[in-house]
Amino acid sequence: MKNLHSTEEKYRFSSEAELIFEETLKREVPNREKEETWSNTELDGKTPFLDVFEEMADEPYDIRIANAIVRSWLETNPRIYPGDIVLGVARPRRFVYEHFSWGIQNQSWNQDLRRHPAYADKLSDILRRMDKLYGPEMQRDGYERKLLPRKAEIFGEDTDTSGLMWVGGYQGHTVPSYPLLLSLGIDGAKEKVLHYMKEYGEDEEKTLLYRSMLVILDGFTEYAEQYASAAKKAAEEFPEYREIYLEAAENCLAAAHKAPETLGEAVQLMWFYCLWDWCDCVGRLDQYLYPFYVKSLNEDGREKTENYICALWIKLFENGIHNVTLAGVTPSGNDATNELTYLLLQLCRRCHKTHPRVSVRFHDGSPEELMKLVVKMWSEGMSDPTVASDNNVISGLCKYGVPLDDARDYTILGCQEIEIPGKSNFGCEDGMINLAKVFEYALNNGCNRFGQRIGPETGNFTDFKSADELFDAFEKQVKHIVPIWAELTNYGVDIRNANRAKLVKSIFTDSCVERGLNLDAGGAVYNYGVVETAGSAAVADSFAALEKLVYNEKKISPETLKAAIDANFEGYEKERQMLLNAPKFGNDDDAADKWCVRVLDCFWSEIGKYKSRRGDVFTGACSLLESGIEMGRYTWAMPDGRHAGEPLSNTIGPREGNDTSGVTAMLNSVAKLPLEKGIGGTTLNVLLPVGTLTTEEDREKVAVAMTEFMKNGGQLAQITTANLEDMKDAQVRPECHRDLIVRIGGFSIEFVQLSADTQNEVISRYGNA
């Protein structure tokens, strides 16, 4: 029996699986290494959406969109790689397509498409045809007609609110119910839809939804059968793979109809469905497949079992699936870690790339080997897996009213978000608020720095006698901005709902079919909203600096401070230095940490008073990707000594370079935050000093640090271990460092793909390591 826990040598799979691996890593897949994960087959010049919308002009919109989705899959030619035992590849991004997050997308702006030879002679024709497609259902229309005018109405046409918020959002990732898919199969799902269609017979709107769901399911059957035929044909053409292709054909046929009985049927069905779900996230993979895995081990032996798991992983890897979650507790509270958990981690260890992101859940009873393996993977240069704390997330979800068993079944998805798989639509990234801008308004009596009014008059800064008085002003500005954000963001929800594109997800998300509601109409069981939180550390640091230097020690007068900020510290370097050297969040120093707690508590509590149009309240999150840098560009100088334009933190952690008291101090600071109100998911990058993970002994120490962090209030964390020299060299010779992967916000990304600004920012973090 091989040791799946091994942290020593990398795991060797069965000889066949090893061959598959080698083949895969050799083959060229367009765009595999880009973030464009949903378009990794070449462009083909086809226009299925436009065709269907024109051909079916008389049909209701819902029926057209369902047919367009189906057509776009059926028109993507089956592709079978040599030796493929699990079949199916993603389809190209065409001029109109449906996206797991945005819904129907107009890509007429896309220069790659415009320039592509496949479309060269058809371009003007396509653009003309697309013009006719605009209607209330199209996102851009909703955005331009509703959201932007309303925003201008609220703030005033000429008022500068750049860098304050982002609304309407991405509203993206959800994990549909793979257990439901695997237990019903496609035929079972059709029966279920038909059952409810009969039940709601009178309701036209619901009937239309059910009809469009049936179009999808019938299309899915046809698609799977198409692949079955292709595999049979391939079996004749390539005798050396005959057995494999014949088996794949059987699996495809099964996937077209029935609930799977074997591992092969299960992974094929999962994979087809995952493709149709636009390669979104697959949730708790080690849980969903485990029964099939055990059965296969017993009936077919280890080699065949590993081949299937391996083949599925390669599909997830090659097609850029967003997130896979492993381990944690089961809905009944037992340890969910199993053999498959380790096998999947070992596979991830072999495919060292940015996708799929892997998240591992930990609870008090998680096996020590699991953390050991995770740390070992970090030490090998991976920033995956992300670790997630069951303690924090489950109790946070419960406080928002999620029943314990469902809370225990949470998954990580997207970049670093949290949801209940198969039951929720948290609207990952409904929008964002930059608290640093809100702070600017508090400092300017409710105006932006140009004197344009944004919020209520909350007093002149120079009249305040304490940091608490300024905090009151900040709180009032927060209370003013939050409902505006919520209103605008809900237009985004409306726009997506009007789109009615998430049919594939809706069929397999609990309660959508039962209630006859599309996912974006609030069809899921849990419909919380999520606000991304930018600038919390900079605001906390600003309060801490003001409290110490202006109000307690009185070393800087309020007037001087205000003048220094207004001047972006030009001529005030002495004051700036004093501010820079005031206590900073991230050093386990309550003088600063308490402010970060207050700021987040104030903001996230306020957010929780408003509801997403999907039905439940908004919650906090912080998975900013590169937005901390972007928002920073629009944010003026602040009393923490930060110059105008400098980056804000990309995570819930300290501003880059401000944590100078060691890793444990930083972890303690973050664990003090009210992260249970940030159940949308709050990322934290832990930057370990170069060389910290080289010996077994050191790795054990890091394992202890991360385990304790998660026990004591931490939520999510990821480790960056790339080394400084490599990054500097990569700036000079990018071609030599394509394998250099770093974490930014919730994102694993190739260092060389980053802008020079972002590269410098990552490097400056290392300067303090």
Next chain:
Amino acid sequence: MASELLNISGNVFNIQRFSLQDGPGIRTTVFMKGCPLSCIWCHNPEGLSDECELSFDVKKCIGCGECAKICPVGAHLMKDGVHIIERERCTSCMRCVGVCPSRAIEQAGRIMSAREVIDELMKDKAYYKENGGVTLSGGEPLLQPEFSKVILAESKKRGISTAVETSGFADKDVFMSVASLADIILFDLKLCGNEEHKKYTGVSREKIDINLKAAADAGIPVILRCPIIPTVNDNIEHFEGIVSKAKTVKTLKEVHIEPYHTVGLAKHRLIGTESLFETEPLCFERAGEIADLISKKLDVPVKVSK
């Protein structure tokens, strides 16, 4: 422990959390000011003097002149736009430290009570587990024995494992009074012969050897820490010396090879002292070779410190 005992104060120049190199587990290292040795390669020169010193980093200076304004003896001067400290005038009143906005001027060393130190140690209590904990280092903890004893005893009382990193240079009763409160001793082994030891560190090995034996006799686990300094002790005779010394320590757990680095040189400049010694750092490869060499002749792990 009677709580008034925790009022005892000592001079500490740094407390470093998440120390991974100063003993088993995750540790917080307390660097205590003052050292009876004067190793020519000293990498913590700010730990040499037992008094607080003025530290000045010209790179951080913004030339605001606040220090010059407040200095009662005119020790801070601006010459051709460059900030110079005339240290011979300085009376270490430290007034300039309080007015320097950019922390270019800082005080090396801080008088802390044992209670303050313990509060700091407790912040990482959750991370220590059974084997991690506190390490007293320096400087030389044996120069502040009463302070050290209070910290060690209180730590043990609170379930924090204790370690002392020491040159071993002290009277035996002083040494044992501190060492007996340590769960492990990181014992320096700089040079093996009396003469050489005196030449490079300023003191002879006699007391040190007595204490090393006493620690082992008392059953206190020992890690030997061997700085390897090119041109001083990077030679086979010294490695053989390490092996034979190591064999006399019944409670030996590990031997650490500590390659010379040049960080100490920059620190010298900060406190206005000068190092009379400079050589190339010892590369990790060479340190690894030395560790292998020694390892072959001993039954305990020989590791290279980073």
